[in-house]
Amino acid sequence: MIISSSKPFSEILDMLMDKESVFIIGCSVCAAKQHVGGEPEVEEMSSNIKDAGVNVIGGVVAKAACSVRSREYLEELAPKIKDADAVLVMACGSGTSNIARFVDVDVYPANNTESLGAMAGDKIIHHLCAMCGQCTIAEFGGVCPTAQCPKELLNGPCGGSMDGKCEVDPEKDCAWELIYERLERIGRLDLLDEVRDAKDRLVK
């Protein structure tokens, strides 16, 4: 799941302040699950923007903002979008970017996209995958150091972790603690002895 959070409303309003007809698009996949782009959030956003004095001409929740496949498809889903001078997308960055391919007006993000993670009930779990394009997660017991260690260390922890917590965020478990615990639990501590080579960066 792509983890996003809502931008502060004041920031959204600043973006839309000089617009005359705003259209809002939500997304019923990750953003809806995290309550930052589902039906209720699109309705609430619409009413808040109107209350602030900016005209909203309509809103729709796409099945998935990232799988809208053409301008025609989008215009069929949301006929009023043709009259908009701005589109506000309540999805992740890739959903917003995908919508921008099919409209010829300003497209604004309502969310900040943070990581590829998971949800356990209402609890969001960040940074489970860094999308490096060369998955070697089995070498680390399913805990990816490229995603979970801020320094992306492949051969063990840095000297900065304290009491099993990360140097960068003391609230966060050190990824290498998690890797060690997990490999111990599955009887694969032998995997830790291997020297892991640097990854080649994925070409964008």
Added chain:
Amino acid sequence: MLSTFNDALNSDRFIVTAEVAPPKGTDISATLEDADLIRGWVDAINITDNQHAVMRMSPVVVGKLLMDAGHEVIVQFTCRDRNRLALQSDILAASVLGIRNLCVMTGDYPTKGDHVGAKPVYDLDSVQLLSLITKMMDGHDMAGNELAGAPSFTIGAVSNTEAARRMQMIKLKKKIDAGAQFIQTQAVYDVEGFGEFMDSFTHPDVPVIAGIIPLRSAGMARFMNGNVPGIRVGDELISRMEDAEDPVQEGLEIAAESIRELRKMCRGVHMMPIGGNSNTPKLLEMAGISALQ
């Protein structure tokens, strides 16, 4: 004649190294003065690399300046600020400037320093960087291209000294397998704990140089316990600092006692005094270590 740090490693002498920080700005005088305070007392001076992620002058350049002033230097290389291209460029530069010793470490995260929005690089980790330097010394770059002239260094790495942290011990072994010829440690206050670390250290032939930071106050000890990973100052030492009339002097006494004990356990000590080396010669004398000449 100035002997090299490698000569010291290969001797049976107790080794002393000390840390000097590059300047923040172009005025190199304070750095040269700090190094001069320990001239004749240390086998080599470590030059820190944007220590604590605080921007300072390149340690490669400062290394050259200190060598020109007659010091033997160990230039520190962190993985934080340079990708594999820049690291290799600087390794070649260090070699051609005559720098003989490098010490490799991961590097504190940018948010710990004074440019919190800096892009963290960490293209290589410390084990991979050690392997890369070893490969360059064999005449090839990381991509396998042949080098026209290979660098030559004595290379080291760093470690915390908590034997119970098994993952850290595994990584230390990897560092040595990747080419580390000496280990400099985080500051040691728990000499007994350090003994356990040495007992579980798998490479008795690799010199371990124990870190020393003289305490300056009880508050500093408490701060380090709460904020500096790998450091554990025991309650007994904290009470001694609290009760001391002259805490700075007491801190030196404690450090001198530690050095005397550590001398029986490892190959040397690495001085990392807060605020410069003005007390370093005094401390070494108190610990029964004489100047080199």
